[in-house]
Structure formats: C-alpha cells, structure tokens
Amino acid sequence: MSILLCFLSFLVLGGRYAEATESLTVSAAMSLKNAFEDIGRVFEAKHRGVKVYFNFAGSGTLSRQIESGAPVDVFASASVRYMDNLERKGLIIKASRRNFAGNSIVLIVPSTSRLQVSSILGLLNAGVRRIAIGNPGTVPAGEYAKEVLKHFELWGKLRDKLIFAGNVRQVLDYVARGEVDAGMVYASDAGTRPDDVKIAAEVPAESHSAVVYPAAVVKGTGSKALAGEFIDMVTSENGQKILKNDGFKPLGKERP
Amino acid sequence: MGLSVNLLKKVRGFTLDVQWEVEDGMAVLFGFSGAGKSMTLQLIAGLMEPDSGSIHLNGNVLFDSAMKIDLPPQRRPFGYVFQDLALFPHMTVKDNILYGARGLCRDERKAGVKKIVGLFRLEGLERSFPAEISGGQKQRVALARALMGNPGALLLDEPFSALDNPIRLEMRRLLKDVRRKFNIPVILVTHDIIEAYTMADKIIVYAGGRIRQAGPPHEVFGNPVGPDVEMLVNMAGTASLPLCADLHLN
Amino acid sequence: MSAINDATLFSLRLSLQVATVATVLVMLVGISVAYILARKDFRGRVLLDILITLPLVLPPTVTGYYLVILFGRNGFIGRFFYDLTGWSIMFTWYAAVLASFVVALPLMIKTARAAIESVDKNLINASYSLGHSELETVFKVILPLSRKGIIAGVVLSFARALGEFGATLMIAGNIPGRTDTMPLAIYTLANSGEWSTANFMVLFLTLISGFFLYITNRVGMRAV
Numbered sequence: 113m114s115i116l117l118c119f120l121s122f123l124v125l126g127g128r129y130a131e132a133t134e135s136l137t138v139s140a141a142m143s144l145k146n147a148f149e150d151i152g153r154v155f156e157a158k159h160r161g162v163k164v165y166f167n168f169a170g171s172g173t174l175s176r177q178i179e180s181g182a183p184v185d186v187f188a189s190a191s192v193r194y195m196d197n198l199e200r201k202g203l204i205i206k207a208s209r210r211n212f213a214g215n216s217i218v219l220i221v222p223s224t225s226r227l228q229v230s231s232i233l234g235l236l237n238a239g240v241r242r243i244a245i246g247n248p249g250t251v252p253a254g255e256y257a258k259e260v261l262k263h264f265e266l267w268g269k270l271r272d273k274l275i276f277a278g279n280v281r282q283v284l285d286y287v288a289r290g291e292v293d294a295g296m297v298y299a300s301d302a303g304t305r306p307d308d309v310k311i312a313a314e315v316p317a318e319s320h321s322a323v324v325y326p327a328a329v330v331k332g333t334g335s336k337a338l339a340g341e342f343i344d345m346v347t348s349e350n351g352q353k354i355l356k357n358d359g360f361k362p363l364g365k366e367r368p
Numbered sequence: 369m370g371l372s373v374n375l376l377k378k379v380r381g382f383t384l385d386v387q388w389e390v391e392d393g394m395a396v397l398f399g400f401s402g403a404g405k406s407m408t409l410q411l412i413a414g415l416m417e418p419d420s421g422s423i424h425l426n427g428n429v430l431f432d433s434a435m436k437i438d439l440p441p442q443r444r445p446f447g448y449v450f451q452d453l454a455l456f457p458h459m460t461v462k463d464n465i466l467y468g469a470r471g472l473c474r475d476e477r478k479a480g481v482k483k484i485v486g487l488f489r490l491e492g493l494e495r496s497f498p499a500e501i502s503g504g505q506k507q508r509v510a511l512a513r514a515l516m517g518n519p520g521a522l523l524l525d526e527p528f529s530a531l532d533n534p535i536r537l538e539m540r541r542l543l544k545d546v547r548r549k550f551n552i553p554v555i556l557v558t559h560d561i562i563e564a565y566t567m568a569d570k571i572i573v574y575a576g577g578r579i580r581q582a583g584p585p586h587e588v589f590g591n592p593v594g595p596d597v598e599m600l601v602n603m604a605g606t607a608s609l610p611l612c613a614d615l616h617l618n
Numbered sequence: 619m620s621a622i623n624d625a626t627l628f629s630l631r632l633s634l635q636v637a638t639v640a641t642v643l644v645m646l647v648g649i650s651v652a653y654i655l656a657r658k659d660f661r662g663r664v665l666l667d668i669l670i671t672l673p674l675v676l677p678p679t680v681t682g683y684y685l686v687i688l689f690g691r692n693g694f695i696g697r698f699f700y701d702l703t704g705w706s707i708m709f710t711w712y713a714a715v716l717a718s719f720v721v722a723l724p725l726m727i728k729t730a731r732a733a734i735e736s737v738d739k740n741l742i743n744a745s746y747s748l749g750h751s752e753l754e755t756v757f758k759v760i761l762p763l764s765r766k767g768i769i770a771g772v773v774l775s776f777a778r779a780l781g782e783f784g785a786t787l788m789i790a791g792n793i794p795g796r797t798d799t800m801p802l803a804i805y806t807l808a809n810s811g812e813w814s815t816a817n818f819m820v821l822f823l824t825l826i827s828g829f830f831l832y833i834t835n836r837v838g839m840r841a842v
Contacts, residue, residue, distance in 0.1 A: 173809055176809055179811065249794075275709050275793055289691070410743075414746075415746065441743075441746040442749050442751055444747075446747060450740050454740040454741050454743070456741060458763060467748055513748065517748065
C-alpha cells in the first residue's frame with residue numbers, strides 16, 4: 113500500500129516538474145529525424161529549461177494532424193505543397209515561414225544485392241521484382257519518386273512492382289531488410305544505414321521538382337517566440353552545418 | 369468359454385485387483401459404491417487400460433499385458449449399457465439403435481432394426497428423440513442399441529438405478545427375457561441387494577477393489593465369508609418382505 | 619464524388635476474401651487443435667496452449683512484429699521460401715490472410731475447445747463401445763454436439779479477421795489496390811482527410827459487426 117502511495121505521488125510530482133519547464137512541440141518530416149534531434153539538443157542546451165518534443169511522420173500525415181487541430185508549435189515539411197496548403201487555410205504564421213534545406217533523391221538497393229542496377233532505367237531489370245517508394249498521396253519522397261519515374265517514362269511500366277510505404281524511413285527499412293529489391297529515398301536517409309543499403313544511382317535533379325524543406329510557426333501556438341527561435345536555429349550556421357553533415361543540401365535564410 | 373477377467377489397476381490411491389469368470393447366464397457384480405465394479409466394466413470394455421492382466425471372451429484374447437495384446441474398444445464385441453444410458457441426444461431412437469449395428473450391410477441393418485424394435489416394444493417411437501420418451505423407454509432403447517451389434521456379452525452398469533420401482537420390476541423381467549433370447553453372458557453391476565439376489569446366477573462380491581466372495585446367491589447370502597460380505601448381506605434383513613415378493617420372478 | 623468508387627469496392631472485396639480464407643483455415647486448424655487439447659494428454663500441452671493463445675493477448679503490432687521476423691524475405695522461415703522459390707509473402711494478400719489467421723485462431727480454439735469439452739464423456743465412450751472409430755466419433759457425435767460453440771467460434775473468428783489492422787499493416791503493408799483491406803483503407807483515407815470516401819466502408823463494417831453479434835446471440839439463446 114505504501115509503495116502504491118509513493119508511486120502515485122511520484123507521478124503527480126513528476127507531472128508538476130514537467131509543467132515547470134517550457135516545452136516546444138515540433139512536427140517534422142521523417143527524413144529530418146536525425147538532424148532535428150541533434151538541433152533539438154543544441155536548442156535545449158542554449159535555452160535552459162526548455163524541452164523540445166518531436167513528432168516525426170510523413171509530411172502529409174503531419175499536415176492533416178495540424179488541420180485537425182493538433183497542438184503543435186512548429187511544422188517542418190519535406191515539400192512546399194503541404195506548407196502551401198496550411199498557409200492557404202491560415203493555419204501557419206506566414207511571416208515565420210522559411211525554406212531551410214534541400215535534398216537529393218537516390219536509388220538504393222540492399223547491401224547484399226547482386227543486381228546490376230546503375231541507373232533509374234536499371235529498374236526495368238527482370239531481377240527487380242519489388243520497388244519501394246513513399247506513398248505519393250501522403251509522402252513527399254513518394255511524390256518526388258513518382259515524378260522521377262514519370263520523367264523516365266517508367267511509371268506505367270513499373271506500377272505493379274511498386275510498394276508504397278507510409279514514410280521515407282519505412283522505404284529505407286524495406287530496402288535495408290531486403291523486403292524489396294530497390295527503393296528511392298533522400299540522400300540524407302541513405303546515409304543513416306550505410307551497412308544495410310548501398311546507393312545504386314544518384315537521381316538527376318532535373319527529373320523531379322526541387323526538394324525544398326519549408327518550416328513555419330503554427331498559428332495558435334502557445335510559444336510563438338520560442339517557436340520562432342527554433343526556426344532561427346535551424347536556419348542558423350549551426351543548424352545548417354548539422355543538416356549538411358546529415359546529407360542535406362543547405363539553402364539558407366531565403367524567404368519563399 | 370464365457371468371460372474371464374484378471375485385472376490390476378492402480379489409480380489415485382485406489383487399487384483394483386480382481387479375478388473372476390462367468391460361463392454364461394447372469395453374473396452380478398455386487399458391492400458398495402466405489403468398490404471398483406464400474407471400473408471393472410470399463411476395463412473389460414477397453415475404455416480404460418489395466419496396469420496388467422488379461423481378458424478372455426469365448427476363447428478370444430481381448431487383452432493380455434504379458435502378450436502385449438490390447439484390442440481397442442471398437443474391436444471388443446460387447447454391448448455396453450452405461451449408467452446414465454448415454455443415448456445420443458441429437459439422434460432419433462432409430463438412429464441411436466442403428467448406431468450400434470456393426471458391419472452389417474444396409475438391408476441387414478434395416479431388418480435388424482425392425483426386429484429389435486419389435487422385441488423391445490419400441491414401435492412408433494423410432495422418430496422420437498431421447499428427450500421426448502420416458503425413462504423406461506430410454507432403457508429399452510439403450511438395451512436395443514447395445515444388442516444391435518450381436519455382442520458376445522452384455523455389460524450393464526447400474527442400469528436401473530434411476531428408475532422408479534414399478535418400472536424396475538418391468539426392466540428386470542425384460543433383462544431376463546433378453547438373457548434367454550440372446551444366450552450370452554450378462555454382467556450386471558449393482559449395489560441394490562434385491563436386484564443382486566433375484567437376478568443373479570452368480571454373485572461376485574466386491575469390496576475395496578477386491579473380490580471377497582463369488583458364487584450362487586443362496587451360497588453367498590447363506591454363508592457370507594468375511595466381515596465385508598456379512599455387512600452387505602445383513603442389509604437384506606431389513607428388506608425381506610419385498611424380497612419374498614420378488615422371488616417368484618425367478 | 620461517389621462514396622463507392624473502385625478503390626472502395628476493391629477493399630471491400632479484398633477484406634471479404636481475406637477474412638473468408640482466413641476463417642476457413644482457422645476452422646480446419648482450430649477445430650483440430652481444439653480437439654487435441656480437449657481430448658489428449660501429452661507433455662508440452664500447456665506450453666502449446668500458451669503459445670497458441672498469445673496472439674489473443676499480445677498487441678496486434680507485437681504479433682505483426684513476430685510475423686515479419688519469421689516470414690519476411692530475410693525472416694527465419696521466409697528466407698527458405700525465398701531461396702527456394704524466389705517468392706516472399708510480404709506485401710501480398712496472403713500475408714493479410716496469415717495475419718488474420720494468427721490473431722483469429724486462438725478465438726476459435728478457445729470456443730471450440732470449451733464446446734468439445736462440454737460433450738458428455740459417456741457419449742464418446744458409448745460411441746467407441748458400439749464399434750465406431752475415433753474419427754467417426756468426432757464427426758458423428760462430438761462435432762454435432764459442439765455445433766453451437768463451433769459456430770460461435772467461426773463467427774468470432776470471421777469478425778476478428780475482418781477487422782484485423784495492426785499485424786496486417788506490418789506484414790502485408792497498406793498497398794493501395796493490393797493489400798489495403800477495409801480497416802487499412804479507412805485509416806489511409808482518414809489520414810489524408812478524405813473522410814466521406816470512407817463512409818461506405820465504415821457503415822458496412824458497423825452493420826456486419828452488428829449482424830455477427832445478432833447471430834451469436836441467436837445461436838447462444840437457443841437451448842438444446
């Protein structure tokens with residue numbers, strides 16, 4: 113009985129303790145996972161008493177959550193489309209919007225693969241039976257992949273081989289585990305599992321629309337100033353360095 | 369010939385160790401509840417396995433632990449009537465009886481059922497279900513079913529214990545009839561002293577998993593051997609009046 | 619835009635197909651295992667019972683996790699299949715059947731076992747003593763008398779198979795036009811804001827679940 117009391121009081125007090133510090137909730141595209149977690153640590157070190165909570169998922173999913181009123185302070189998407197959508201609906205603070213990074217698309221295969229795939233056209237190879245890409249309906253990486261395939265006039269031919277994943281890291285995982293023969297992810301993602309996947313080909317930038325990552329403060333946030341400071345850090349030299357190290361193409365402080 | 373058994377079975381602190389044989393006619397396994405009578409029937413029928421022993425019926429070996437012979441119950445030619453009759457509730461009277469027909473072809477079965485329904489006066493009930501017929505009628509169905517397969521011996525486990533007295537008398541008459549008509553050994557388990565006395569050609573007295581005495585009724589009741597048998601037999605004293613009335617059944 | 623488009627019809631057909639196949643398999647395996655657990659004694663019986671019941675208690679995603687580890691292309695079992703045939707179950711509707719089968723099986727076994735155990739042992743003994751083999755007894759005595767419990771088990775299994783989500787998502791994926799059963803399709807539609815398109819499927823699932831409850835009530839209330 114006394115143990116129960118101790119436990120309960122710990123919960124209550126623990127909760128109190130969390131409330132005493134300020135918190136920031138950041139919804140960010142799955143591909144930003146490693147980079148943003150690093151940036152988050154730097155941010156917390158700089159702002160004592162602040163805790164940053166991350167919510168990583170496909171950009172489409174995150175944008176729907178915000179539309180449904182999710183209590184998020186910052187939104188960072190892997191494509192401008194979802195940000196434009198939220199801006200149109202007046203759900204973000206326009207003035208805070210920034211593009212902060214770019215990325216390139218790569219074609220990856222399992223590290224144990226013996227298939228000869230050295231370009232996108234190599235996907236027509238009979239040995240390639242399953243290709244993973246993000247679901248073009250909800251995942252920017254999937255949209256870009258679809259553009260690439262359409263550019264090379266492969267979309268129709270490869271339709272039956274395509275496996276849609278819920279986010280870009282799942283594409284990476286499917287390839288890493290050998291569930292599929294090839295996949296398309298961002299260059300930054302490929303770098304997170306160097307032992308399990310190898311890059312079969314770089315995708316030419318002109319085969320898809322530019323990959324641009326915008327970030328903005330969500331309207332209705334309770335921490336407007338802090339949210340803005342987070343975005344500032346992302347676009348700062350420090351933040352940009354972290355992004356570059358993780359394989360992103362830096363953009364700087366440009367306004368859209 | 370006849371049925372001879374030699375059984376040893378230890379189960380949860382109870383030891384059954386019995387040997388007896390029956391040529392023909394009716395043998396009654398008699399004793400208090402829990403003495404091992406029902407267990408003996410189960411072992412004979414092959415529904416339970418003895419630790420060791422042998423079972424012979426009409427010269428055929430059904431079980432012999434030394435020779436490693438153990439026929440499954442399906443291959444032992446017994447007609448078995450269970451204590452609660454075990455009529456299949458989802459089958460009609462006719463189907464219940466037909467279920468007992470072993471290895472007969474279709475026409476043989478049809479004729480056989482008709483004959484046995486007549487014998488046990490079950491006409492008109494063929495399409496009824498067990499739940500719809502009386503206790504006495506259920507008894508007759510159970511007997512009919514057991515005899516349908518032309519068994520080499522009949523095993524009855526306290527078959528009349530759930531019946532009212534008037535019906536009991538009727539059933540005992542019926543059983544004697546059956547004995548005459550089918551001419552096979554009948555082993556009846558009961559703890560009812562009147563039944564034992566009036567029906568048996570041979571009484572086998574059970575107590576504590578062992579046989580205390582075996583012989584014709586007048587011998588067992590007249591000269592009880594040992595305290596167990598004496599105790600059982602003395603119960604007859606309190607029931608002597610109906611005892612006399614029943615004697616004419618013999 | 620119509621709420622019943624081709625994609626919806628596909629999901630509807632797929633769900634019914636997966637649930638039916640899974641339920642048939644569950645019946646065959648489930649009744650057999652239930653019989654063995656109910657009537658036979660052997661070493662490891664309790665362990666078998668626990669192993670089979672696990673998916674009933676585990677969160678579906680945990681079950682899905684194990685299925686992927688076992689049957690994925692590089693899984694313990696999956697890799698043999700792949701090396702032999704070049705085929706992997708992942709991302710196919712067979713995987714959806716597998717997921718539904720695994721989660722529905724314990725339901726069938728539990729209800730069937732209870733029904734089989736409730737059959738009077740004397741009836742089974744009577745059947746043997748009348749010359750009928752174990753198999754004959756199963757079909758002529760035990761199954762007919764366990765009918766109600768088995769029907770309840772089948773209905774429950776079908777309902778569970780129809781509603782399977784977590785394990786299915788992990789091993790079959792949620793591939794539009796290939797493995798998006800109704801629960802998965804509803805999830806995707808809700809996720810992309812297309813709530814009204816999901817209406818038909820939501821209604822269908824609600825009505826059919828209500829229907830299942832009605833059946834199990836009717837079957838349960840009729841006294842023998």
